[in-house]
Amino acid sequence: MDLSGVAQWVGSRRAGHSLPQHLYLSPDAFDFDLAAIFGTSWLLAGFTAEVKQPGDYLSFMVGRWPVIVVRGRDGVLRAFHNSCRHRGSILCKPGAGHAPRLTCPYHRWSYGLDGRLLAAGRMPDDFDKTDYGLKPVHLETIAGAIFVSLAQVPPDISILRRDLTPLLEPHNLERAKVAHKSVLVEYANWKLVVENGRECYHCASGHPELARTFPVGATQYFDLEAAAARLFTERMEAIGLPAGPVGEDWWQAVRFALNDGNVAMTTSGQFAVKKLMVEAGGGDAGSLRWAVEPNNFCHSTSDYTFAFNAMPVSPGETHVVSTWLVHEDAVEGVDYDIDELTHLWTQTNLQDKVFAEDNQVGVWSPGYTPGPYSPTAESLTLRFVDWYCARASEYLARVPV
Ligand code: FES
Ligand SMILES: [Fe+2]
Incomplete structure (x- = not known):
């Protein structure tokens, strides 16, 4: 693997901006990502x-x-x-x-x-x-x-274990079953797929189904500073559901409130599964978003957990693996309907596939130069890209170029 080009591209990244073109396109950058990012995380x-x-x-x-x-x-x-x-x-x-x-x-x-x-x-x-x-x-x-x-x-996983466990354990994933799993082929670099999945700047117009329940206009919801968010956090803690936020540079978790009147991330805003995984508060528990770099995010609501993994295949191809988990005793056709359960994230993924693929095509343009992220609407995308550059630089410092 020739790392000299990669070292130059990583070194030339402008703070607060998307990555230099070749980091999204080149086979060398892809090989580098496997070794430096996927091989070390x-x-x-x-x-x-x-x-x-x-x-x-x-x-x-x-x-x-x-x-x-x-x-x-x-x-x-x-x-x-x-x-x-x-x-x-x-x-x-x-x-x-x-x-x-x-x-x-x-x-x-x-x-x-x-x-x-x-x-x-x-x-x-x-x-x-x-x-x-x-x-x-x-x-x-x-x-x-x-x-x-x-x-x-x-890497040391002890803080992830210590801080994620109290948030995630109430979702009883040990007593879950897989209701559905899908693989969506996206013709885009894995980093563009992840960048897209880390922001909701595009959600109000791009994801009408998601926008009904998900607070798409929230700025830095991960920081939970607003008074309404504090009230939500207090209500959650009172019913035994710690809300965070917790995290390190390579992972974050926070429980946040869904839009008013909604208890689940479904097209109706109501539970897709009758047998709940979280009974506390009647299941009115917002969504626990937990995300682990380089390639994952999950949403755990009271009725199901959705997991998204962007798996790199080649410089221009990524497989998005989606998993829906429900209570192990929930019976398909009785407690839930697969189409109802999966509709929201399936639609969201299909919409995101178009965004990521269009992004990839445009990044090939000789007119592409890295552009600025919105510090509020794209704060988690910026965190991902900063984390990527930091890990890449560490690897380059260890391995002679
Ligand atoms: S038995 Fe596995 S490669 Fe021969
Ligand atoms: Fe999206």
Whole structure:
């Protein structure tokens, strides 16, 4: 990877402005992002609700890197590089599944759910299986959310654990199930997809469904300074739902009030799921927005949690993985209707796909120069871009260019 161009582009970034053109376009910048950002961060991999039983697994790609999360016979969740120790084939194709063992489809080497190599046919007598277990990936769970890190030494996750847990735990994600999961292909660089997802400057005109319940005009709602926000926070704390805000430069969480008269992020503003995940206050609990750099945000309301992950595929392609979680006892067709549950975020994602793709096309223009973010309406986008540049600079300082 030639880092000299990337170093120059990162170094030339103007404060408060969008990124230099080539950071959105170039294959070198994409390779750099995988190594410097996705290879060094904690990434939301999914939820414990997706891998409840021993043998349940989640297989997914982080850029070009295949990863598997699997629950062992001992009930412990582990993550591994999804790459056979024989000649490197993936063991499981991307997606969710269940297997008593992880058996490579190529030459049938077979691994236990704890990653140990159990069987390898026709290998010599002195072949030592203990040398060929699957290579581990760091994994942590926090209140039902699974995080993985491909870094040799991952960032400290203790403050995320300490400060997110009291906000997220009341949403009972450990007792959730996946009601729906979708993958939306967007022909835009992952950073443009994330930048778009971090601001609501475009929401009033761009997302009529979302704008009904979501306070699209809020300025820096994360800072919760307004009197109404303080009242909301006090009301939440009185019913045992801490509101924050909490965070570090790479994650933020806050519970905020939905527009008056709404209790859920649905097209009607009313619950899409009868069986609630949060009973406190009759479920009138706003939305807990939690977001983890580089590529994730979630909204947890009383009736469901929505998770958004922008997965980088190539310089100009990103897969948006969306997950809707509901109470594990909620029955489809009785307690909720899938179309009603998913409509708002599906529409919002489709609208955002157009914004991100149009953004990508325009960034290719020789007339593109980085433009200024609104300090209020795009404060979280600016935080993301500042965080990106800081992590990029740290990486460049460590790795000789
Ligand atoms: S590559 Fe997996 S058994 Fe050969
Ligand atoms: Fe949007």
